[in-house]
Amino acid sequence: MIKEYIKTHPGVDMKIILSTANPKEVTLYMESHPHDTKFFLLDIEFPESKMRGIDLATSIRQQDLNAKIVFITTHEELTPMIFERKVEPLDYISKEIGLEAIKSKLFQDLEVTINRLVPSNQKNKTTFNFRIGPKPYEFEINQINYFESYENTHNVFLHSTNEIIEFPDTLKTIETKLPNFYRAHKSLLVNPDNIKSIDSNNQKLVFIDNTTCDISRRKLAILKKHYHIAN
The missing domain is CATH 3.40.50.2300 (Response regulator)
Incomplete structure (x- = not known):
């Protein structure tokens, strides 16, 4: 049936x-x-x-x-x-x-x-959902700066404008849920809407809360071209 x-x-x-x-x-x-x-x-x-x-x-x-x-x-x-x-x-x-x-x-x-x-x-277009154990969480996407992963771990770190949250997941899975996010590095998935400026000299992204993360020169050039983010 x-x-x-x-x-x-x-x-x-x-x-x-x-x-x-x-x-x-x-x-x-x-x-x-x-x-x-x-x-x-x-x-x-x-x-x-x-x-x-x-x-x-x-x-x-x-x-x-x-x-x-x-x-x-x-x-x-x-x-x-x-x-x-x-x-x-x-x-x-x-x-x-x-x-x-x-x-x-x-x-x-x-x-x-x-x-x-x-x-x-x-x-889900405005919120990101994840779990820590059996407990579900919901997070506003506009508060997320980037996701970060580390080698030899199955967890991901969510860097928001006011806190860092660790939960079990992969960047590949998150990327399918948030197609507007940009893969700035194999271990970084960033929210272009929260990038305030680009520090080209030091190859860093500056977010709206003035926190930063590193980005490779090649990825930086692609990001600037597609998202029109100012230096």
């Missing part, structure tokens, strides 16, 4: 990433793809696993506040647990209503999911 929806909605960037009866595979996927936009269709029970769908949904919600979760099951007696765990599912579909009714509800849920992602994407 989901394949049919994807086929009939070619304008939607959507694909099936994982289809499994093993909830541990979902947990591994969540850990390795923290920034993906996700829609989960879960049963409440997994026949060959001690972990139940409600347990998996609880874990998903702890890691991703925006993930959309739909339950499809015959175990209606477990429905109260969904509310007790504060999972906040998008829908609950009973398998007993028949295939056509399931398809109709599932298509509606996919439509709602896509529609609700639009304001989220617009919001």
